[in-house]
Amino acid sequence: MxxxxxxxxxxxxxxxxxxxxxxxxxxxxxxxxxxxxxxxxxxxxxxxxxxxxxxxxxxxxxxxxxxxxxxxxxxxxxxxxxxxxxxxxxxxxxxxxxxxxxxxxxxxxxxxxxxxxxxxxxxxxxxxxxxxxxxxxxxxxxxxxxxxxxxxxxxxxxxxxxxxxxxxxxxxxxxxxxxxxxxxxxxxxxxxxxxxxxxxxxxxxxxxxxxxxxxxxxxxxxxxxxxxxPPAGGEPVWHRPPAQRIALARDAAFSFTYSHVLEAWHRAGAEIRPFSPLADEPPAADAELVWLPGGYPELHAGRLAEARRFQTALAEHATTRPVHGECGGYMVLGEGLIDADGVHHRMAGLLGLVTSYAHRKMHLGYRRATLLAPMGGFDTGAMLTGHEFHYSTIVEQPDSALATVTDAEGNAVAETGSHRGRVTGSFFHLIAATQ
CATH class of the missing domain: 3.40.50.300 (P-loop containing nucleotide triphosphate hydrolases)
Known part of the structure; x- marks a missing residue:
């Protein structure tokens, strides 16, 4: 002990x-x-x-x-x-x-x-x-x-x-x-x-x-x-990974990943293939899922807008396999990101989302979500828990809602995430899931 x-x-x-x-x-x-x-x-x-x-x-x-x-x-x-x-x-x-x-x-x-x-x-x-x-x-x-x-x-x-x-x-x-x-x-x-x-x-x-x-x-x-x-006893409980080969964005713009999530993926035998959108690297061609975690994309919006190789490969992947973005990753999957100076940067365009830091508003708190569509390895109806913390505001969100989302007290949250084809995104960071 x-x-x-x-x-x-x-x-x-x-x-x-x-x-x-x-x-x-x-x-x-x-x-x-x-x-x-x-x-x-x-x-x-x-x-x-x-x-x-x-x-x-x-x-x-x-x-x-x-x-x-x-x-x-x-x-x-x-x-x-x-x-x-x-x-x-x-x-x-x-x-x-x-x-x-x-x-x-x-x-x-x-x-x-x-x-x-x-x-x-x-x-x-x-x-x-x-x-x-x-x-x-x-x-x-x-x-x-x-x-x-x-x-x-x-x-x-x-x-x-x-x-x-x-x-x-x-x-x-x-x-x-x-x-x-x-x-x-x-x-x-x-x-x-x-x-x-x-x-x-x-x-x-x-x-x-x-x-x-x-x-x-x-x-x-x-x-x-x-x-x-004292040790808990019994078999350890790890959530299953959303895919067996996962291309994970990882650099200064995409770094908000929970250790327990990555550990669960590793223990289940998933292969995690890191890549850097900031270096204009494409996700692994044989990946079954591309996962863009949160981070600070607003600080690197100009470089991400110019990362054509990354964006082209991401769009190609989305034609046959799922892509998911959390918070900052969600914003990069959208049409555009407006930085704190009001400059509009073209993002990947796989979702219609447009977000802005020119009009800051804090969004903070626990989230409980019920999926209305499949999300990167999770089925429709899956119950997810997570947390949201960001200062961006939604300017446009024309796509269908990804989930019904409530806060810790059961109140409905307007930021439902969205989906289009095999592409999904949410403002909350996944912590746990119940299928």
Whole structure:
């Protein structure tokens, strides 16, 4: 059984990613095999986890994943010495209406896996008062074990003494105190952190985080506070792949793929053939399915518009075999993409969709979809769960709806996806499917 912890926080922006990456690298440098996880439907942070730990990081999401999937993914730590999951938003933040296994909060995962929680608390602008926050979190749900805290953005030795005194007064363990360091913050974009592949100096930055953690956090004490998650038992449950030979777009414009989806495809024996639309590469000629994941196509719209070889091969493939696009991939399958400056870029034209970033509007939340047409290996009527997060707006969508889509509370969502012939697209990123 592998011991584990969950690194969480009272809110977003407290510095838990810095702690997570520094801890992963410090343990790895000590020769400890660490299995990282990420709570919630985040497809950016896991790439940073992999860079820090050397292992694929898996999402654990209590709203969109059935219990069998959660247990199967947790068991990916069975050959590791230690497991660490990074929470999302605040520890108890989730949707109002729970799914079969929870409401999507990181606390659901801590509870299910039996992992103690270490809270990263931003103490800037306060001292002993931070203890009231820690106390509230420790008592909010007795089934979630708060092992202690890491104080972040500490201004001075005096500030640290006061904050520690507050924690000592209520019996909350302090694993460390991190001095304020503005130079350690990773750059962000509207979906969160700038992607790992976009950082030429990422390895050096993560090494800095590890050094920072070693100097200010009792890592041995953190390891000692972890508890083991017993194996789920029974046969692992992996979703079947949508095809046996899958051409997968993979470059700076198409990088939002969940590790558990790719792992399921690999374990089922599917051949994944990566290709780069930005390099004007065509999908593999013998692929049974072309899959365009999400990413940042709006940042590369000019190059994608000029990728004639890619577009021609994609259209040829679609005459006999399915093509599917998620979010950014969906937009590239459309007629056009209007960037933030109002410039219209011609896309593949396999769907009538036209999207715009000139009129930004946030679309965010869990999605449950029932397919109205086949979608890249999934049959009509299949039930899918996923997540949507983007700022583009639909200008035109003349094609038939791909699915009936609702949010986490069961309200109808206007972004239904669309299909034309063998080409399908949706704004939600697939997490799980039930045929």
């Amino acid at each position: 592998t011991p584990g912890l969950l690194i969480a926080a009272p809110a977003s922006g407290t510095g838990k990613t810095t702690v997570m990456l520094g801890l992963l690298r410090a343990l790895r440098d000590d020769g400890i095999v660490v299995q990282p996880f990420k709570c919630g439907p985040d497809y950016i942070d896991p790439a940073f986890h992999r860079a820090a730990s050397g292992r694929a990081s898996f999402n654990l999401d209590s709203w969109s994943m059935p219990a069998t999937m959660l247990d199967t993914l947790a068991d990916q730590a069975s050959d590791a010495d230690f497991a660490i999951s990074e929470g999302s938003m605040g520890l108890f933040d989730g949707v109002a209406k729970a799914g079969a296994t929870g409401n999507g909060a990181s606390a659901d995962i801590a509870r299910r896996m039996g992992w103690p929680v270490v809270l990263v608390i931003d103490v800037s602008g306060q001292a002993q008062s931070a203890a009231a926050t820690a106390l509230g979190f420790s008592r909010y749900d007795p089934s979630v074990n708060i092992a202690g805290v890491i104080l972040n953005r500490v201004a001075s030795p005096r500030h640290e003494r006061l904050a520690r005194a507050g924690m000592e007064a209520i019996g909350i363990r302090v694993f460390g105190a991190l001095p304020r360091r503005g130079d350690l913050k990773l750059p962000e974009r509207h979906l969160g952190l700038v992607q790992a592949a976009e950082h030429p100096d990422l390895d050096a930055r993560i090494s800095e985080y590890a050094t920072f953690l070693r100097a200010n956090v009792d890592i041995a004490a953190l390891r000692g506070a972890a508890t083991a998650h």
